[in-house]
Amino acid sequence: MSGTPGPAAGEPLMPGFAPRRRADAASPLRQRSFRLLLIGRTAVSLSDGLMPVALSLAVLQLTDSATTLAAVLSCAVGSRLVLLPLAGVLVDRIDLRLAGLAADLVRSAVQALVGVQLLSHAPNLTVVAVAELFAGAASAVSLCSMSPLVAGVVADSAARQRANSLMGVGRSATLILGPLLAGLLVVTVGAGWVFLIDAVAFAGGAATFTAITVGRPEPSHRSLRADLVSGWRQVSSRDWLWSSLVAHAAVNFADMVLVTLGPLVALHHHNGRAVWTATVQAGGIGLLLGSLLAGRYRPRRPILVGNLVLSACAVPQLMFAQWLPAPLLVAGYGIAWAAMGFLNPVWDSTVQAAVPPGELAKVTSYEWLASLAAQPLALAFAPLAAAAWGAGTAMAATAVLVAVACAGTAVVPGVRRLRMVDGTVLEHGAPHRSAEPAGQPR
Structure with a gap:
């Protein structure tokens, strides 16, 4: 790679992301x-x-x-x-x-x-x-x-x-x-x-x-259209990947609905500004704790475990829908963001191991597109749903959406079969089946 300094001691070698010292x-x-x-x-x-x-x-x-x-x-x-x-x-x-x-x-x-x-x-x-x-x-x-x-x-x-x-x-x-x-x-x-x-x-x-x-890796010399199609095929050919993206988009949709309607619930039923500020801060703390946990716990079935954990994002939706006491609202939002904090490193590591290096940025772009596109849809949905059904019903509906979308990925064959062994993704699950109990922390 032109203009790149040579690797220092302990630095990765260049092409292909080859593994190095243990x-x-x-x-x-x-x-x-x-x-x-x-x-x-x-x-x-x-x-x-x-x-x-x-x-x-x-x-x-x-x-x-x-x-x-x-x-x-x-x-x-x-x-x-x-x-x-x-x-x-x-x-x-x-x-x-x-x-x-x-x-x-x-x-x-x-x-x-x-x-x-x-x-x-x-x-x-x-x-x-x-x-x-x-x-x-x-x-x-x-x-x-x-x-x-x-x-x-x-x-x-x-x-x-x-x-x-x-x-x-x-x-x-x-x-x-x-x-x-x-x-x-x-x-x-x-x-x-x-x-x-x-x-x-x-x-x-x-x-x-x-x-x-x-x-x-070696850069692509294909046409723009061919590269776009290639990136999409990397997503669509893996049922565990596209089904998880649907679930993650549902979580982003629901969270944006909560961010839109949650402050109204806090204002009408609690000390609004203080409760909502504490809720948002609890989300940041939860994200930190979840990220730390992901550094220590490596599930053998990362996508299955990660998506099931992510279903906890339905918790604050239900709590706000029922106007529960403020401490529970704050704790529920912290739990949801801890689930996100755990999923993100697990997900990123799995995708990085499964997708060829030369296709990784394209796949990442589709991941972000699915997640971010859900947010403006939520901003349009939230006020309309609140006016038609009430804020509580709207958030209860998004809670069901999150729970079904995340837990529902467990029925997808690729989600159940995908395993991670020593940083290697086994998308069909047969090898190394007895190497380590499922979900064993390392």
């Missing part, structure tokens, strides 16, 4: 490239946590218009959704480091531009909206490159679940700190300075890509 399998933190990737992506995650709060507060302070805010936010969300499949093809065709570097540099420039606009005497919200279009496009590239980056840096597949767990710990910590820090900074220094701080953080994230070594 000592490194136990601790991906021993690898310098992974440590830099973890630091850089955690800093970027913190920036991602700061931006929505800062942007929302800034636009509302300038316009006092929810419509204007929705229009600005939809620029980033819309461009990210539309470009995800193309971003997956792009990432699989070029140097992974270059993809990550370019995405962070674009976002750094965009946040600097937005910060300067917000600090000016007459901010131009059209410029801010256009800038968010570019931010959304860069975010699509970043999302598609994350899983291939972990797979390329941590060459031993047996170590990847712990690596993915550590990445999840970093993300969940920023979810806890980001909104709190954003609110504090907006009040003390102003939203414009928050975006300038974000710009520096993204630049720092970009800098880490200049110092890491990333394994990379």
Whole structure:
């Protein structure tokens, strides 16, 4: 790979993500490239946590218009959704480091531009909206490159679940700190300075890509259409993969319904602001705990166990639907996000082991597309369902949807048969059947 420094001691070899020393399998933190990737992506995650709060507060302070805010936010969300499949093809065709570097540099420039606009005497919200279009496009590239980056840096597949767990710990910590820090900074220094701080953080994230070594398979030379079709075939040919994506989309749909209607329930039946704030914070803590658990527990049937655990996301929907006491609402949301925190590293590790490296970014793009596309559908569904049936009934319906979608994957043959043994995916389950009891922690 042109321009890539040679591997340092203990770094992964380049082509094919070949496995290396078993000592490194136990601790991906021993690898310098992974440590830099973890630091850089955690800093970027913190920036991602700061931006929505800062942007929302800034636009509302300038316009006092929810419509204007929705229009600005939809620029980033819309461009990210539309470009995800193309971003997956792009990432699989070029140097992974270059993809990550370019995405962070674009976002750094965009946040600097937005910060300067917000600090000016007459901010131009059209410029801010256009800038968010570019931010959304860069975010699509970043999302598609994350899983291939972990797979390329941590060459031993047996170590990847712990690596993915550590990445999840970093993300969940920023979810806890980001909104709190954003609110504090907006009040003390102003939203414009928050975006300038974000710009520096993204630049720092970009800098880490200049110092890491990333394994990379041979790039594709097929047409754009052929690459898109190839990525889709990787998904559609695996019943455990596409059926799980349906379940994960259902969870994202239900969570967005809860985020929309939950505050209304908290406001009408409890001390609204305090209860909802505690609920959101419990979600961040739950995500952290689930990510930590995934670093220590490696189920032999990862997709089956992960999806069954994910069915716990129905719990807060039911609790809010029944207007249960506030401590139960907070605990229920924490349980749901702990389930998500556990699933994410388990899922990422399985997909990284099952999908050829040259197809991983394309598959990742379809994963994100399925999950993120469910959110605007939920935003449209929630107010209509609440008006027609009531908020409680709407959330009870989404609870049933989550439980059926997640637990229902257990009837899919590929979900039951897929096993993970020492970082190797056995999609038909026959070999190594007696090597270790199912679900045995390691």
